Structure formats: structure tokens, C-alpha cells
Amino acid sequence: MKFKSLKIKLTILISLVLIGTVALLTFITFKNVDNRILQPIQNFELSQPAAPSTPTEDLSDVAPVVTSPAEEIQGLNKNFQLSYVYWMIGIALLGILICYYLIQKNLKSLLTLKNSVQDVNEHRLSSRIDLPNKEDEVGQLAHEYNLMLERLEQSFAYQKSFAENAAHELKTPLTTMKLNLQILDLEEKPTLDDYKEHHDISKNSINQLIDIVDQLLLVSNNELLQNIEEISLDLLIMDLVTLNETDAIEKNIELTHQGTPVKIIGNKVLLTQALNNIINNGIKYTPANGAINISYSKTKENIMIKVTDNGIGIDQKDIPFLFEPFYRVDESRTRSLGGSGLGLSLTKKIIDMHHGKIKVTSTLNEGSVFQIILPLTSR
Known part of the structure; x- marks a missing residue:
């Protein structure tokens, strides 16, 4: 009903x-006609000498009354004015009909947009608005609305998958x-060793x-970068x-680092968590007697950190999904090694929050290289 009333209001406004406009044009036209035609004739008649007076006689039965040129032109002018008014009224009515049609056509697009908005809810985000004219203002509004729905749909899908x-x-x-x-309940007389075994597993x-x-809280926290400080990267890596x-020694893995002293600006706790996740993953997936090296270098604008291992490697098809929450390359193998499945996802989020980038290159059965690029602030 609101759109219909708007249509009527717009039509009335344009009609008025x-x-x-027609009335104003008519008034100006009639005034100009009177001034340009009648006035010269009236002036001409006034300039003519008066006829000599004669005795008054009743000539009505002898000859018809003769009208002056000014009176004849004035009569023609009235006919012209009447025809002009009719034409102007016709043009105005035609303009009103055209305006009504155009208003109805445009408001139909708005009505389609309104119905689509009412049809959307959290369970029906896949609907889209399809308007024939995508170039006008309403079409552009519908396009932006479709983009918003697409972002919402992706966000809801991610939220559902994450939960x-x-x-x-x-x-x-x-x-x-x-x-x-x-198991303890089923045992008739559990020994102290039984209690200890199940205690350790439960612990x-x-x-x-x-x-x-803890990882979930970090992933969901959008205020992680409140505590910014200058960090000595070489000391942090040491x-x-x-x-x-200790974990590396247990598997006889050689854990080394190399680089020049450099300072960066960031959150020390978060950067420590991000780098530790990568190093810890390297130790988990590197066989005994392997090696892990952490190197760091700087350029004029950035600092580059590389964590290189000669572990089991990652299949190329898994690399694009490596930083998604809970993604596991090998479900059975990764579960046996422990971990929450959130480490690399959290690492990427921390690097993104520091306006950095992280990428992975890997070859199966040869090893992986995790490369982090962070903005550099030299002191």
C-alpha cells in the first residue's frame, strides 16, 4: 500500500x-498576442480622421452593421485561444499518462525489491533479486543487496561449520x-595401577x-592487538x-635458528603463539633424526621468517585448506599426534592482524617451508 500511495502522490505532484506550466505558458502567449496584434490596429484606427456627422437615420433595414478590423481580429484571437487551451489540456493529459506509466514501471522494481527483502531470513539467504534493468539506481541497489546476501550466506555457512x-x-x-x-566401573577390584593409568588418560x-x-577464545577474540610493543625478534625466536x-630432543630432531638482530612492532604474546604453532607442527610431523631450521632476514620494508623442516610434507591439494579451522590433512594420523586443529588457523589470523602474509611450499616425503612476511620497523 505504501508504494501505491507513493505512486499516486508522485503522479499528482507531476500533474500539478x-x-x-501549461497555465503559465497560456497566460504568456495570450498576453503577447494581445500586445503584438491588437494594439497596432487600435492605434491605426485612432489615427484615422473622424467621419462627418450626418443626421441620424435608422439604417438597420438598409445595410448590415460593419465591424472594425480590431473586433474581427479579436474574435479570431478568442478562437485561437480556445483551440490553444484545448491543445494544452490534451498535452497535459498525455504528459500525466506518460508520467504515470514511468512511475508505475520504476516503482514495480522497488516493489520487487521490497518483496525480496521480506522473503529473506537466516534460513533463506540463497534468494537473489533479478531486475531487468541493472544499470539504473534501483538495479544498482539490487546488485549491492545481492552482494550483501552473498557475504551473509558465506558468514552463516562458516559459522555453522565452525560450530x-x-x-x-x-x-x-x-x-x-x-x-x-x-572401564573403571566395570572392573570388580581396580588396582592402583589401573587408577593411575585411567587418571593419566583423563588428565x-x-x-x-x-x-x-584456549584456541577457540583466541580465534574468536577481535581485540587481540591492544597491547602493541617493540619486539626483539631474534630473542623471541631463541x-x-x-x-x-625438549620435544625435539625426544625425537632426536636438530632444532636450529639463524638471522640478524631485528626489532618489529606487534603483540609479543600473539606472535609467540603464531610462531610456536608452526614450530610445534614441524616437530610433530618430522620423523626422528630430522631437522628444523628457523631463519629470519630483513629488507627495507619487511621481515621474512622461514621455518623449514624435512618432515613428511603436505600434499598440494591440501595446501589451500591448511589454514581453515579444524582442517586435518590426515584425520587418523593427526588425531594420534594430538592438537586442536586450530593452530594454523590461529597463526594465519594473528599474521593477518599484523598486516602480514603467510604461505606454504611443500613436497611429500621431503618437507615443508612456512614463510611469514611482516611489516618491519627498524630502530
């Missing part, structure tokens, strides 16, 4: 403008703890739950090597 994966990851350690408790499951929750040295 047309009628007012499902998070629930699945949280369920796994909970199921492990439940099974261990059930590992709890630690895995805590790790998943601390990471020390932190992961």
Missing part, C-alpha cells in the same frame, strides 16, 4: 507541475574420559580440552627454540 567442528573436537576428549570412567584429555578452549627443545 504540468498544469501549472559443528568445535563441538566435534570438544566431544572427543570428553568421550575418552567417559570411556575410562566406565591428557582435560589438557586437550583446555587447549581447544625463547621458542628453548621452549620446544
